[in-house]
Amino acid sequence: xxxxxxxxxxxxxxxxxxxxxxxxxxxxxxxxxxxxxxxxxxxxxxxxxxxxxxxxxxxxxxxxxxxxxxxxxxxxxxxxxxxxxxxxxxxxxxxxxxxxxxxxxxxxxxxxxxxxxxxxxxxxxxxxxxxxxxxxxxxxxxxxxxxxxxxxxxxxxxxxxxxxxxxxxxxxxxxxxxxxxxxxxxxxxxxxxxxxxxxxxxxxxxxxxxxxxxxxxxxxxxxxxxxxxxxxxxxxxxxxxxxxxxxxxxxxxxxxxxxxxxxxxxxxxxxxxxxxxxxxxxxxxxxxxxxxxxxxxxxxxxxxxxxxxxxxxxxxxxxxxxxxxxxxxxxxxxxxxxxxxxxxxxxxxxxxxxxxxxxxxxxxxxxxxxxxxxxxxxxxxxxxxxxxxxxxxxxxxxxxxxxxxxxxxxxxxxxxxxxxxxxxxxxxxxxxxxxxxxxxxxxxxxxxxxxxxxxxxxxxxxxxxxxxxxxxxxxxxxxxxxxxxxxxxxxxxxxxxxxxxxxxxxxxxxxxxxxxxxxxxxxxxxxxxxxxxxxxxxxxxxxxxxxxxxxxxxxxxxxxxxxxxxxxxxxxxxxxxxxxxxxxxxxxxxxxxxxxxxxxxxxxxxxxxxxxxxxxxxxxxxxxxxxxxxxxxxxxxxx
Numbered sequence: 005x006x007x008x009x010x011x012x013x014x015x016x017x018x019x020x021x022x023x024x025x026x027x028x029x030x031x032x033x034x035x036x037x038x039x040x041x042x043x044x045x046x047x048x049x050x051x052x053x054x055x056x057x058x059x060x061x062x063x064x065x066x067x068x069x070x071x072x073x074x075x076x077x078x079x080x081x082x083x084x085x086x087x088x089x090x091x092x093x094x095x096x097x098x099x100x101x102x103x104x105x106x107x108x109x110x111x112x113x114x115x116x117x118x119x120x121x122x123x124x125x126x127x128x129x130x131x132x133x134x135x136x137x138x139x140x141x142x143x144x145x146x147x148x149x150x151x152x153x154x155x156x157x158x159x160x161x162x163x164x165x166x167x168x169x170x171x172x173x174x175x176x177x178x179x180x181x182x183x184x185x186x187x188x189x190x191x192x193x194x195x196x197x198x199x200x201x202x203x204x205x206x207x208x209x210x211x212x213x214x215x216x217x218x219x220x221x222x223x224x225x226x227x228x229x230x231x232x233x234x235x236x237x238x239x240x241x242x243x244x245x246x247x248x249x250x251x252x253x254x255x256x257x258x259x260x261x262x263x264x265x266x267x268x269x270x271x272x273x274x275x276x277x278x279x280x281x282x283x284x285x286x287x288x289x290x291x292x293x294x295x296x297x298x299x300x301x302x303x304x305x306x307x308x309x310x311x312x313x314x315x316x317x318x319x320x321x322x323x324x325x326x327x328x329x330x331x332x333x334x335x336x337x338x339x340x341x342x343x344x345x346x347x348x349x350x351x352x353x354x355x356x357x358x359x360x361x362x363x364x365x366x367x368x369x370x371x372x373x374x375x376x377x378x379x380x381x382x383x384x385x386x387x388x389x390x391x392x393x394x395x396x397x398x399x400x401x402x403x404x405x406x407x408x409x410x411x412x413x414x415x416x417x418x419x420x421x422x423x424x425x426x427x428x429x430x431x432x433x434x435x436x437x438x439x440x441x442x443x444x445x446x447x448x449x450x451x452x453x454x455x456x457x458x459x460x461x462x463x464x465x466x467x468x469x470x471x472x473x474x475x476x477x478x479x480x481x482x483x484x485x486x487x488x489x490x491x492x493x494x495x496x497x498x499x500x501x502x503x504x505x506x507x508x509x510x511x512x513x514x515x516x517x518x519x520x521x522x523x524x525x526x527x528x529x530x531x532x533x534x535x536x537x538x539x540x541x542x543x544x545x546x547x548x549x550x551x552x553x554x555x556x557x558x559x560x561x562x563x564x565x566x567x568x569x570x571x572x573x574x575x576x577x578x579x580x581x582x583x584x585x586x587x588x589x590x591x592x593x594x595x596x597x598x599x600x601x602x603x604x605x606x607x608x609x610x611x612x613x614x615x616x617x618x619x620x621x622x623x624x625x626x627x628x629x630x631x632x633x634x635x636x637x638x639x640x641x642x643x
Contacts (some may be wrong), residue, residue, distance in 0.1 A: 095305075
């Protein structure tokens with residue numbers, strides 16, 4: 005019996021030692037990013053191990069995640085989370101969160117995030133989470149305006165990152181070549197750059213250039229508009245060998261090639277480094293800015309998006325990080341910038357899972373809130389590398405979504421912008437009393453000053469208007485006798501979205517203006533003219549100075565002057581007298597510095613528009629009532 009017990013103990017120790025050796029092997033492969041081999045080693049270890057540490061479960065989960073085996077990744081992460089509930093490392097926890105999203109377990113993913121925020125009090129580090137969650141909920145309910153098509157040129161291997169060189173369609177691919185080596189990380193051939201004049205025909209695909217082809221990774225190219233310069237990324241090499249860092253990592257670097265030369269030579273850009281990667285370059289059409297992704301030190305996450313100036317001699321400025329509005333704690337990739345809009349791919353902004361594509365408007369040196377491009381063009385897989393096509397509302401992107409031909413495929417998209425409508429709604433309030441204002445006019449302008457639509461607020465001061473997607477608007481609220489309030493709005497790409505709480509606050513200006521229905525007038529005491537006279541006396545000048553002061557306070561204001569007489573005298577005489585009074589009033593305002601073009605007209609209406617009816621059918625007026633009919637009014641045309 006003693007011998008049997010001893011044998012069992014020796015056997016147990018042997019198995020434990022073997023398991024620990026397997027774990028070390030798995031960890032070493034993991035550190036080298038050799039995930040395919042690491043997964044096999046971790047699986048062998050788990051079969052023999054009596055207890056498994058949370059760190060091993062986490063590493064196994066991340067290994068499966070990188071191999072896109074999300075079902076097994078979820079199982080490993082669930083075990084990790086159960087032991088380590090919840091893990092305080094936000095970056096490690098993110099991949100558990102994203103695994104849930106890739107499997108469309110959106111509610112569970114949100115619960116995981118809330119648990120993390122509550123336990124570690126870190127919501128302030130993710131200040132946009134609630135806002136992005138609300139936008140994502142809208143995306144789940146929205147229709148899509150995208151039609152996508154898998155391109156015929158795709159192979160059984162990875163094909164991605166389209167760009168254009170003159171009339172050629174250029175892309176990156178790991179399609180098999182006899183002299184391609186196998187990438188240890190996922191056991192697929194290394195990447196090369198290919199081109200075709202017809203992306204609809206796989207038979208026309210050929211290598212972009214033998215001069216820059218290497219045995220290792222070459223990919224993600226971009227070209228200047230004139231086709232002279234090419235920017236692309238490649239594994240850092242010395243001769244035919246990879247160059248590795250002290251941590252045994254090989255980094256990507258960005259090169260520039262002058263394509264006008266007969267023998268192509270690649271030029272290493274100055275911002276590359278020896279301890280980080282740079283890649284996915286995009287040169288703007290004017291050739292003056294280069295956007296790229298990098299995990300260089302000082303960023304916000306794993307890979308961030310940067311931009312640098314490109315000078316006439318081809319040198320570049322120091323890169324500038326695009327900041328936390330764009331970059332997140334994980335990967336932000338594949339920039340494409342055109343006409344004030346940045347398109348990019350991100351795993352860190354709240355989307356459908358994995359990499360989603362976003363857009364951000366660039367205004368006054370600031371990038372706006374990233375907007376998810378929506379369903380169909382984005383899925384729970386990796387969707388990335390947006391680029392515009394040759395015709396409006398078309399383009400290409402890459403994805404490893406289900407139903408493709410290989411690892412990553414290139415898809416063509418059409419965006420049906422004309423079918424995309426959204427709604428805006430809100431309330432117009434009195435600035436001082438905070439009470440809703442019925443009958444206020446809300447006007448939407450497009451193309452700076454072209455009226456697009458208009459609506460009057462209801463009895464509760466509320467309004468609702470229909471607008472187009474992906475359009476810039478100026479919106480203004482106004483009511484006669486009140487100030488104006490306005491805002492600029494750029495709608496996104498979510499069809500059917502209602503943007504609520506677009507409220508306006510306008511101030512009661514009844515001390516300055518009076519209203520007659522929707523007609524607004526400058527509020528002045530009656531300007532009395534002496535009987536049968538039209539000269540501006542000292543009493544009238546006091547009131548006219550108020551008009552000058554108001555017009556100076558509102559430099560865009562335009563008015564028209566209307567003068568009236570009482571009903572004594574003939575019609576002809578009164579018409580002429582009132583015309584003289586209107587013109588005298590206009591001339592007096594001009595003499596006090598009011599530009600003539602700000603006075604639309606000065607018209608005399610004689611006795612035709614009296615306030616008080618006098619001398620008709622026995623009706624008699626007092627002198628005060630007669631004087632009230634002798635008046636000038638200042639109608640506001642615009643302000």
